[in-house]
Amino acid sequence: MKKLFKFLGVILLLLIGALAIYYFTNNESLPQGKKGKEADELAQKMLIAIDHENFKNTEILEWTFTGNHSYKWHKQENIVEVSWDKNKVILHLKNPKKSIVFVENQKIYNKKLVQKATDFFNNDSFWLIAPHKIFDKGSVRSIVNHNGKDALLLTYTSGGSTPGDSYLWILNKNYFPTSYKMWTSIIPIGGVSATWNDWKKTESGIKLPTKHTLSLFGMKINMGDVKAYNDEANILATKVLKAINHQAYQKTKFIEWGFRQKRFFKWDKKQHIVDVSWDSIRVNLQPNNMEKSTIFIHENLQKNPDKTIVEKAEAIFNNDSFWLVAPHKLYDDGVIRTIQKIENKDALHVKYTTGASTPGDSYTWILDENYVPKSFKMYVPSMNMVDLEATWEDWITTESGALLPKNHIVAGKTILSMGDVKGYNQ
Known part of the structure; x- marks a missing residue:
């Protein structure tokens, strides 16, 4: 029995010694900063x-x-x-x-x-x-x-x-x-x-x-x-989508509009191909396969399409379509939704972390009593926009059932017309 206790004592001493060595080897003093x-x-x-x-x-x-x-x-x-x-x-x-x-x-x-x-x-x-x-x-x-x-x-x-x-x-x-x-x-x-x-x-x-x-x-x-x-923000976003009949928007095959009577669009939304027209130029833009995009000048097909014109058409489409369908993009990939209080009422703040031409932009949506957007405040770092307000008004129910706006007023003075807005399925 004495030998057993002696053996256990040796093991205990070795263990204590190993722990002591580990401690002094690995212990660090708190640095001074x-x-x-x-x-x-x-x-x-x-x-x-x-x-x-x-x-x-x-x-x-x-x-x-x-x-x-x-x-x-x-x-x-x-x-x-x-x-x-x-x-x-x-x-x-x-x-x-x-x-x-x-x-x-x-x-x-x-x-x-x-x-x-x-x-x-x-x-x-x-x-x-x-x-x-x-x-x-x-x-x-x-x-x-x-x-x-x-x-x-x-x-x-x-x-x-x-x-x-x-x-x-x-x-x-x-x-x-x-x-x-x-x-x-x-x-x-x-x-x-x-x-x-x-x-x-x-x-x-x-x-x-x-x-x-x-x-x-x-x-x-x-x-x-x-x-x-953000559960409350998601609930509010869902109410907005219901108010503007997002379900019908998802099923809409074609959308047409004009931006400030200068640029005109016919968007095959199902195939994601869009005709973008301005001045004498028309680009058949294929965002999912840019190399297939074609350019027409005075309706003449260009055999060697200018890449810069195609890129310009894409930038125009990204900007001008946002002014038409942004409320339908609340659940796009990379969108962060939060609640903000504007005049003691819930407003929906969305930030785009990916996609489009300027990721990092954010918008605070102010809603009417039916949750239809009536304006937003813009925060666009690339353009030094902070708290710039724009209205979303003259909403129409298109042939496909989706709600889309016809006009905006930016900073209380600049009118952005969406032209003859159409949404249909055939």
């Missing part, structure tokens, strides 16, 4: 890189932490559903006393479970949205030179469940976070790193991490099926 304006400027660049504006407007986030804790966070309402085991807590973040607890679907009062849900949320949400918290109350920012490049050191002096923790964000050349090093109360070794590079683009326009890998024994943290979306 430079606080002030430069650190805040670096932090702002990081926020731009991660689309922080879209995060602020996001309504709902969903994820599961390591397969054990599930969340549905109604961010604008500061309410989150936290589920684990047989427990579910409707957690009111701003007023925990209003929280509701369910155990095996039975409503009970349990203050400890509310606190446990709070601690779970503080930890697990940090692994989802930490980059968006760099200006939280109680955070201190510093610039640290890490491997010859600027890195952002964040120390949280208050808030969450573990104030005093520090994180050194490692950024790529575009200021996007790729990893961080941690100095936290729950990990005894300083400088443990975690990856932030497995990102997913969500419906609300933000990227969220799907997993992390720690340098500590290669531990992995899985974030589950992460989602971020």
Whole structure:
């Protein structure tokens, strides 16, 4: 028996020695950084890189932490559903006393479970949205030179469940976070790193991490099926589409119109081929196969079509069709929908992140009592347009049943006529 205890003692000493060696080999001291304006400027660049504006407007986030804790966070309402085991807590973040607890679907009062849900949320949400918290109350920012490049050191002096923790964000050349090093109360070794590079683009326009890998024994943290979306904005967008009979628009085969009596269009929408005419030029434009596009000058087919004319026709079509059918494009790929308040009423803000000629443009739609668009405010960076308003009026129900506008007034003075607008199926 004595030999057994002696053997176990030796094993224990070897284990302690190995842990001590691992600690002194891997433990890093918290770096000292430079606080002030430069650190805040670096932090702002990081926020731009991660689309922080879209995060602020996001309504709902969903994820599961390591397969054990599930969340549905109604961010604008500061309410989150936290589920684990047989427990579910409707957690009111701003007023925990209003929280509701369910155990095996039975409503009970349990203050400890509310606190446990709070601690779970503080930890697990940090692994989802930490980059968006760099200006939280109680955070201190510093610039640290890490491997010859600027890195952002964040120390949280208050808030969450573990104030005093520090994180050194490692950024790529575009200021996007790729990893961080941690100095936290729950990990005894300083400088443990975690990856932030497995990102997913969500419906609300933000990227969220799907997993992390720690340098500590290669531990992995899985974030589950992460989602971020704007439910109220989607409901409002659906009402707009119903008001303008989008279902009929989808089935419409042909659309004709003229833009300011200068440019004229006949669009075979089903095949996505459009005749674009201006001056003495007519281009049979095939956006899905530009090389097949043809050019007519005075109705004479050009044997060697000028590529620049075809490109001009495409740019004209992209601009002029937007003024006709933009409300029907609310669910196009790359469109981010959010709610904005205009004169205390819900307006629909849409941002185009891809497609057309100027991705990055955004528009705030002001609606009438029937959810038909009556105007929008334009934000077009490429043209230095900020808050420029244009009306959408004289809507007609076309032969195909789709609603399309006949006129706009820009900045209260410039009239944009859509000419003789037609939509039909034969």
